[in-house]
């Protein structure tokens with residue numbers, strides 16, 4: 001895996017990340033609800049071998065969508081109303097790493113804990129803190145969910161390598177489930193106590 005130690009603010013597996021209030025048992029239940037299987041885990045790893053090289057392009061393509069829609073772009077604006085370029089650049093590195101993590105990391109306690117952290121970093125509890133910036137304090141949950149439609153299709157990136165249509169289908173399905181499981185976890189800090 002690409003070295004991650006040098007990414008500022010990327011705290012995966014460190015003591016700076018608090019323990020997730022979600023248990024590993026609950027995680028397994030969510031995986032089961034999404035139909036995420038051993039085969040999906042394998043397909044995701046195979047996808048990772050292709051996607052790791054393209055992770056930056058993937059993030060660039062998603063970022064272009066955010067930049068093109070003012071209602072999305074503004075969550076990266078500084079108090080003067082302009083994009084905070086240093087913030088965008090810092091978050092981008094961690095987002096690229098996320099593509100790798102989604103495919104390659106085992107779904108263990110450290111993984112679960114960082115899911116909670118990523119969720120929190122989209123909410124007033126932690127947004128802006130990692131990079132000491134002054135952009136709006138929340139990414140509204142409605143956009144987090146809707147944006148799955150943008151992050152979901154990975155076929156264009158998978159098709160750049162020689163793979164059978166069936167293999168590509170399996171990788172796409174595994175990726176879709178993996179993203180949805182994460183959004184489910186990230187939604188937790190947004191939701192009223194007892195309703196998640």
Ligand code: HEM
Pocket residue numbers: 009010011066071072073075076091094095098118121122126127128129130131139143144145147148151183
């Ligand atoms: C499927 C949807 C989304 C995914 C998979 C995603 C993924 C991520 C990841 C991996 C990070 C970095 C986490 C880290 O610090 O290690 C991040 C941070 C961030 N994302 Fe998202 N994101 C999504 C939707 C959105 C949307 C719709 C917006 C707003 C337009 C957004 C704005 C941000 C911002 C502003 C940060 C930095 C938060 C901070 O201050 O630490 N995200 N996102």
